[in-house]
Amino acid sequence: MEFSLSNIDDLQYSYDWGMYQAKSLVKQYENLSSDSWHRKDVLEFGCGWGYTLLYLLLKKKNVNKAIGVDLKDFWNNYYSLSRDFKEIYDQVELVDGDILVLDELKERKFDTILNANIIHTLSPSYLESLISWFYKHLNPKGKVLTIAKTVFNTNFYRLPLKTPYAHLLFPEDELLNYLGAERLHSWFPYSGSTYIMLFKRMGFNIDEVIRIKSPLADFQLDSEHRSKLSQYNEEEFSTSEILISASKPSESISNL
């Protein structure tokens, strides 16, 4: 099935995963921040095909500029977009490369930076540099809207690990070797509060936090493993995904 402007509101997961995902992410960003998109310069970090930005334009949110950045130029390989969509897709500015070193973005500032389902895959040192980049490239009062999984996300549990939450119980290199051997994404051991702490430390204000609970919150750990998790409170332990709205103060002095 081909999408067109007439059926944009009827997106179903099975028709087109990319556009369906975009619709669901925009809904989550709007739950997180009630700010309008009107006249904003919006950057999406790790944009994939850039469909979230396309969806914002299709829904006539009146963004001023929609810019997407991804390591890979997925957009050169998009599929089944109707002519209506393609014309609007051309209005999205898409840049490929590592955001931290891209010349095209070096001098630019944004009002809103979106990122979903990425930062849990980034190493701690890269993540710190990234949050610092966000701070530097936001206008005063600009916002970063983040959707990220935590170490307690139940997807981990699907891995063929012998113990639940094994990643908390092994050194990082051992864990990464194991996950690498399985050809799976490596996720780092960030809990919800880790992300909040990183944004705060960089000078951001935290405006809103939505914690998505894990269905495995009541999972029965044996006493040996529970004692190793005792430093986490229940709220932390049961947060599998977190949405954070962080803003740059109007007069900003970065802490780092």
Ligand SMILES: C[S@@+](CC[C@H](N)C(=O)[O-])C[C@H]1O[C@@H](n2cnc3c(N)ncnc32)[C@H](O)[C@@H]1O
């Ligand atoms: C799991 S996908 C998420 C895509 C989309 N945001 C979503 O939620 O469906 C993560 C994306 O981040 C991109 N990515 C990872 N590290 C990046 C970096 N340093 N700079 C730009 N993009 C990056 C990957 O290429 C990938 O497209």
